[in-house]
Amino acid sequence: MEKIKDERLKLKNLENIRIAFIIQTFGIVAILVFDFVSKGMEEMTGNPLWIVFLITMVAFSYLSMNISIEYEKPRKSPKKSLGIWLSVLVFLSILIGFLSTIGEQYTAATGVMVGGIIFICGLIPALYIYYLRKKNREE
Structure with a gap:
């Protein structure tokens, strides 16, 4: 072929x-x-x-x-975008972790676990986008 x-x-x-x-x-x-x-x-x-x-x-x-x-047009610094993304991610992780503790069957450990999972799941794409933007800016 x-x-x-x-x-x-x-x-x-x-x-x-x-x-x-x-x-x-x-x-x-x-x-x-x-x-x-x-x-x-x-x-x-x-x-x-x-x-x-x-x-x-x-x-x-x-x-x-x-x-x-x-x-994407390289308007912003990749570090600034990463900082904003991480700030929003930390806020959302804490908020969702807190909201997941509401209810009789859920504990603080559940909230920490859910918040941690949300943070890790958001951190991986954020770091990947930071890497791509940094690489794009260097080229």
């Missing part, structure tokens, strides 16, 4: 892959919605398609970040 050298064919191939990805994602979402409606949230999140869907969306989000940073 020969490698494709024509740019138009490469673009058409990428468009076909994108369409297949969209159809596949809609199919996964439809199956998950059906599981949610018929069996409930527990069964939906227990379905292996749920994990495939989450991994696919996380990978797609990280790949999209790389493209969006390429076309």
Whole structure:
């Protein structure tokens, strides 16, 4: 099999892959919605398609970040943007951690754990965007 050298064919191939990805994602979402409606949230999140869907969306989000940073105008300092992002992230983590302790069955340990998970889940993309902006600015 020969490698494709024509740019138009490469673009058409990428468009076909994108369409297949969209159809596949809609199919996964439809199956998950059906599981949610018929069996409930527990069964939906227990379905292996749920994990495939989450991994696919996380990978797609990280790949999209790389493209969006390429076309971003370098107006702000990457350090300033990271500082603002971290400030908002700390505030939201504390707020969500505090709100998750409301209720009889939840304790302060639950709030700390939920807040910590929110912080870590927000810190990873923030550091990745900082790295991309810093690399883009150096080029």
